[in-house]
Amino acid sequence: MTSRHCEKCGYPLFEKDGKTICANCTEEEEGSSQPTTDAALHLKRAELLDRLGETKDLNEIEHILRCLHLIKELI
Ligand SMILES: [Zn+2]
Structure with a gap:
């Protein structure tokens, strides 16, 4: 500690x-220069949305949507 x-x-x-x-x-x-949890989550959400727009894999889409849902609950 x-x-x-x-x-x-x-x-x-x-x-x-x-x-x-x-x-x-x-x-x-x-x-202090590190992003806050919120900033990190917003960044991750943007990444996931980018990936969601690119993928045609249904499994990946489902996974991304689950992740987005979890992120939404945290921010
Ligand atoms: Zn703490």
Whole structure:
């Protein structure tokens, strides 16, 4: 355990493999320049939407739609 606390939830931060991780957010904290969870999710959603427009594979489409649905619940 480190003396630092998560900026988002206030949980103590843990160091693992040289990275600082919040056990609550399970998100890697590497400094203020890192995107927030929200930003990362928006980025991922944009990537998924791009992929959705390109693929004709029904299995992949289903998978992407599930992922988009999960992301929607998080943001
Ligand atoms: Zn946290």
